[in-house]
Amino acid sequence: MTVATFEERAAQAPAQPSQPRIDLLLIAGMVEPGARVLDVGCGTGELLKLLEEKKQVDGRGVELSQSGVNFCVAKGLSVIQGDADHDLVNYPDQAFDYAILSQTLQATRHPKAVLAELLRIARHVIVSFPNFGHWRIRWQILLHGRMPMTWNLPESWYETPNIHFCTIRDFRELCQVVGAKVERSFALSPYGHPLGTNVPSFLHNIVAQQAVFLLTANAAAKPNGG
């Protein structure tokens, strides 16, 4: 489920606890204090730890890599080994206030089914993903005719765990298909900062490197389990 393997992430993680990543702070900012949170693809537990410390949430994690899970549990986080494609079905309806899928959607086999499951098990769903509509990516395909590689998507096409890339526009369409209502959305710069209001929203799909969406199940539309 992780984009990078646990070992790679751990190697990238700063040795000293420094400022948390800006996109994680942004996600944490959306979560109500004391909420029940499921972080799917929690990696080394950076976001869960942040949420427990800043928002006193009742946090749970699901992580594909066993070494990641063991690392999290030894840190005192409630994490199980599992996989977004197979294990979300085990949770009851509306078991959580928030389900978070941080940089993981593009690595799932069935993104539509995963999103529908998340909307079933949580009142709010927060999804962050790399925007494949970013101009650098368009440029690499257009100019070089090659599958793009960027600093946050560094693997070549035959090695990447990311099998279902999408653009911000694609994701909005998927939200409609599964009956998700977009409560809030952020387009992030390459440094993880939300783009300023001076960037018109029609440009987000071109200049944003990542996007973060806060969704709820749209009561009017029946979610399609896919």
Added chain:
Amino acid sequence: MNRMLVSPRDLRTSSDDSLVFHSDDELSLDCGRVLPPFEIAYQTYGTLNADKSNAVLVCHALTGDQHVANLHPMTGKPGWWETIIGPGKPVDTDQYFVICSNVIGGCMGSTGPASLDPASGKPYGLDFPVITIDDMVRAQACLIDHLGISDLFCVIGGSMGGMQVLEWCANFGDRVFSAVPIATAPRHSSQNIAFHEVGRQAVMADPEWRGGRYIEEGTNPAKGLAVARMAAHITYLSDDALHRKFGRNLQNREKITFGFDADFQVESYLRYQGISFVDRFDANSYLYITRAMDYFDLAADYGGILANAFKGTKTRFCVVSFTSDWLYPTRESRAIVQALNAVAANVSFVEIESDKGHDAFLLHEPELFDTVRGFLEAAKQKRGLPSTPRGRT
């Protein structure tokens, strides 16, 4: 195989070093019979705090006993879980009040088939009622009541101990703040039952077993029990671990003897395991406790749906399995985790890479230690217990 240091009669009174709880009440058993007022032998370590919120109950496995973290009075060996329990260890006796009791049906001081039947004045033998894991746990709960502890900070155990942990959570969930079932299963599989049946048949095939009346008759089914232990011991190890330890190495000889002596080291090792076991274990207890494990099927008590056993649970769970444990494989732990997820319980699940088989939970497994320490430390914070002084972890 003929060595016998302790007679079965001695086993009944061998627990002088333990505390004993005398229940004044009968215990209604799952089999429909009633156990007359009974005794539970137990050990404690550490100090119970003023509000009695730091108690940890350790549940022992099939052949374990209450001597979890002290020298065993009969074998002189370290406690069976001193790797994990003690001062500064993951279950830190400087912080927690640790209780470990011998299960009913056992032979280390708790009431079992070697105890005297008040009805006849003779050892129970096979007149002892067949007990279940549930019965063991309800008897333990009487002990916990007796100690004045309303709820336990943690219940932890491996193998059959893990079954007791699950039963505690199902039956007394509101009395269990956190639970660590290790290398266990929510039910005994057909294969598990099959291995136990081999062991029981070995005991009962020993002419000295005498229909379970060997204490009165002054005999000892040591050979049968030793064979049962040898067969069971294989299931606690892995092919890789056995091969690494012994390979095809010969025992104190240059070549094979074309006979039936213990030519191979692995044979010698198993014979030693068998012989040393009969010195400390009662054959009938072995029958009763293996039976209790075979009857364990937690879901069956809850309409066939395991999740129902944990409905509404507030307990924090940490489920642990080992990759090479083929007796209670990871898929069994995963079934527990799925059931807990189905009721949105707070659960962690760690599978630890080890080639030591089922016995890994008793051995030096640093990842197990880190897991238990981290889990308990977080649970302690949630519970509002003082955190570990710096420099200790």
